[in-house]
Amino acid sequence: MRRLRPIGLMATGHACVDVYQGSVPALVPFLVADRGLGYVAVSGITLAATLLSSVVQPVFGVLTDRRPLTWLIPVAMTTAGLGIALIGVGHTYLLSWLAAALSGLGVAAYHPEAARMARVVSGGSHVGMSWFSVGGNVGFALAPVLVTPIIAAGGLSLTPVLVVPALFGAAITSWAIRSRVTDAVTRARVAGADDWRSFLRLSAIMICRSIVFVGLGTFIALYAGQRVGGGTTTGGLALFILFAAGALGTLIGGRLATRYGRVRTLRTSYAVAVPAIACLVFVPGPAFFGFLAVTAIAMSIPFSLHVTLGQDFLPGRVGTAGGMTLGLAVSIGGVATPVLGTIAERTSLQLALSTLIALVLCCSLIGYAIPEPVSDGQRAQRSGGRPSPRARPGRIRPGDRERAGG
Numbered sequence: 384m385r386r387l388r389p390i391g392l393m394a395t396g397h398a399c400v401d402v403y404q405g406s407v408p409a410l411v412p413f414l415v416a417d418r419g420l421g422y423v424a425v426s427g428i429t430l431a432a433t434l435l436s437s438v439v440q441p442v443f444g445v446l447t448d449r450r451p452l453t454w455l456i457p458v459a460m461t462t463a464g465l466g467i468a469l470i471g472v473g474h475t476y477l478l479s480w481l482a483a484a485l486s487g488l489g490v491a492a493y494h495p496e497a498a499r500m501a502r503v504v505s506g507g508s509h510v511g512m513s514w515f516s517v518g519g520n521v522g523f524a525l526a527p528v529l530v531t532p533i534i535a536a537g538g539l540s541l542t543p544v545l546v547v548p549a550l551f552g553a554a555i556t557s558w559a560i561r562s563r564v565t566d567a568v569t570r571a572r573v574a575g576a577d578d579w580r581s582f583l584r585l586s587a588i589m590i591c592r593s594i595v596f597v598g599l600g601t602f603i604a605l606y607a608g609q610r611v612g613g614g615t616t617t618g619g620l621a622l623f624i625l626f627a628a629g630a631l632g633t634l635i636g637g638r639l640a641t642r643y644g645r646v647r648t649l650r651t652s653y654a655v656a657v658p659a660i661a662c663l664v665f666v667p668g669p670a671f672f673g674f675l676a677v678t679a680i681a682m683s684i685p686f687s688l689h690v691t692l693g694q695d696f697l698p699g700r701v702g703t704a705g706g707m708t709l710g711l712a713v714s715i716g717g718v719a720t721p722v723l724g725t726i727a728e729r730t731s732l733q734l735a736l737s738t739l740i741a742l743v744l745c746c747s748l749i750g751y752a753i754p755e756p757v758s759d760g761q762r763a764q765r766s767g768g769r770p771s772p773r774a775r776p777g778r779i780r781p782g783d784r785e786r787a788g789g
Contacts, residue, residue, distance in 0.1 A: 389504045390511055392555055393497065394518030396460065399552025400493050401519035403463040403486050405526025405626055406545060407432045408600040410470065412618050413534050414479070415605070422602075422732075424476065426724030429601050431483035432466075434718055436491035444495040444706030448699075452496050457553035463489030464549020471539030491706075498705025502694055513637025516687035520630030522548075523600075527622035581753055582696040582704070588649075588749050589689055589708060590715055591742040595660070596682060597716030598723050598739055599625060603675070606732050610671050621675060628676040632683030640688050646755045649685040649692075653747035656681035660743055664736045682743070695756035 411425045420428075446452060466486025470479050498515075505511025529548070533541050603625055604618025611617050632652075639648045659681055663674040693704040727735040 390501065390514055392558070393501050393504070394515050394521075396456070396552045396556035397497060397501075397515060397518030398522035398525065399548045399556075400460045400463050400490060400497075401522030402526050402529065402548045403467045403522075403545075404432070404490055404519075405523035405600070405622070406467045406530050407483060407486075408604065409527040409530035409619070409622055410467075410534065410539075410542075411601060412604050412608075413539060417539055418476075420476070422724035422727045423721060426601065426721040427476075428470075428480060428483050429597065429720045430718060431480045432487040432490075433597065433715065433720075434484070434487070436487035439488065440491040440494065440706050441703065443492050444700070444703035447496040447499055447702030447706070453500070455492055456497055456500075457557045459489045459492035460549050460553045460556065461489070462486070463493065464546040465489070468543045468546040471534070471542030495702045495706030498690060498694075498708070499702045502691075502701055502705065510637040510641060512691050513633055513640075513687040516690060517630050517633040520626060520633045520683060520686070524623060524626030524630050526626065527604075527619045531616075531619035577699050578696045578756065581756065582693060584749055584752050585689065585692055585696065586707065588653075588685075588746045588753075591745045591749075592682060592685075592689075593716030594719045595716070595739045595742050595746075596629075597720055598736070599678075601720050602723065602727070602732060602736065606736060607671065609732065610667060611669065621672070624672055624675050625679045628679035629683035629686070632680035633686045635680070636684035636687055639684065640691075644755055645688045645692055646750065646753055649688055649753070650747060650750040652681050652684040653743060653750055656743045657740065657747060661737075661740050664733060664740065692753070692756060 407429055411428070414420050414425055414428065443452075443455075447455075463486045466482050466484070466489060469482035469485070473479055473482060501512060501515040505515065530545065533544055600622070603621045607617045607621035636648060636652070656678060659674055659677040663671065663678050666674060690705060690708045693708040694701050697704040723735045723738070726738065
């Protein structure tokens with residue numbers, strides 16, 4: 384129970400911050416309708432929210448590997464919320480772009496330290512990390528549910544109301560940070576050699592997945608309107624299905640990995656996602672929503688596994704690995720979104736989305752070049768030693784605070 388409590392608080396905080404990653408695609412139909420923005424212009428808003436995050440996130444990862452920066456987590460959450468709150472206040476494209484960039488900066492600052500804390504409080508458990516990761520998926524899923532009715536009722540001038548989840552998340556996360564359990568385990572260190580070759584291959588998978596998921600998040604609301612009709616309401620439903628099914632897939636992933644292994648689960652999931660996304664793009668009618676759900680689940684099953692795989696590939700740089708897998712790998716997809724927007728404007732949105740099929744296929748194929756990494760317990764057994772307290776979920780012995788280094 385004591386182990387679940389900090390993970391539950393951190394998962395809730397993760398949901399609050401990732402509401403703002405999901406808010407950007409939820410705002411896209413309103414920016415198109417109210418301000419007449421085209422595909423390239425709205426792609427630029429997504430780019431603003433993700434480009435800065437992609438650039439600075441590794442820096443935050445390096446900083447958190449050097450020393451704990453737990454205070455940064457609530458500050459980052461508030462910054463992410465403030466950016467989205469301001470996105471509808473400015474009446475020019477530049478001001479909206481800058482507000483989206485501010486939100487992206489907050490998201491970038493949050494993920495490395497939060498991922499490091501989540502790993503140690505969960506003891507490296509696949510299921511524990513899946514609960515933390517699913518918090519982000521829940522945030523994505525709640526974004527259209529929160530944003531669509533508010534903005535539909537009062538227009539873009541009501542975006543300041545959207546700062547509330549950030550304030551709530553910052554409050555409960557600050558409480559979690561002050562917990563003795565969390566404070567002790569955030570100082571844990573792991574020994575082991577870094578496998579950069581495998582991590583870079585995993586990064587290639589994460590980049591391809593990011594482009595697919597961010598691309599779907601940006602354009603699926605507009606595409607749903609074209610395929611099924613219904614305008615912004617249908618678009619909001621499509622976004623909810625995308626993110627809610629993604630949350631379900633993340634939870635399933637932790638349990639499948641425990642039973643069948645992470646790499647095997649990753650390979651199989653991406654193999655299933657290839658025909659699913661092909662049907663999503665080309666099969667007409669209400670079946671669109673079913674294929675959207677299958678695509679989201681299959682693409683999200685490996686999500687939390689990316690995190691634990693990355694951290695096991697780089698055991699000496701857990702903050703960097705966590706920032707890359709939870710943050711950078713999600714946000715970097717926005718860099719490619721303007722390319723999809725350009726293809727959509729010059730040809731069709733269907734053709735633009737069809738290019739994502741090849742990227743999912745790449746994820747599946749690269750998965751066969753990744754080995755299952757050595758876990759903390761296996762490292763200890765090979766060295767003839769005992770697993771660290773961090774490798775034993777939920778158990779913190781007296782003196783851990785004194786023995787743990789910064």
